[in-house]
Amino acid sequence: MWKKVLISGAVGAAILGAGGTALAATGSNSPSPTPSTTSSTPATHSGHTKAKHRIAATMRRTVQATWVTGKDGHFVTHDAIRGTATVGTSSITVKAADGTSETFAVTSKTKVRDKGDLKKVVPFSTVHNDDVVGVLGTGSGSSLTATQIVDAGPPSTTS
16 A cells, blocks of 8 residues: 555656746745645644645755665666756657756657646647656666656746
8 A cells, every 4th residue: 555655646746846847947046935834624634735745845856866666576667857858759858957868758658747737638749849847757777758747838037
């Protein structure tokens, strides 16, 4: 059960963390709003809510991550990165803020989501070169396949 919770949490965190992609790409140093100390959430859910906020805060600072999950001797390597996209016909290369680049194959099973509506799946063709993206995939080494892409659009410019 814990493995399912951890996998679900990691996927959710990657999607939530992609929301911070645009902020990280702009280099803004403005602090995020402080969560309210009062909550309409019942006390039984407060631990879960706090955990979600900690995961989201960690993902906003995360540039890239790799982790392995396993069940019954079968192991899967997961990879996540956020940065600037270079789009191919069936691949996406992401260059992170630390200069690391990773290329993922994009298949018909890859779910692409727009940061504006994370519930809606959009075509891969909506992702453009230089868009700020977060990509979650599986595989290892140079053989990575994207499972989720969150497109935050072009980097915001500040005057």
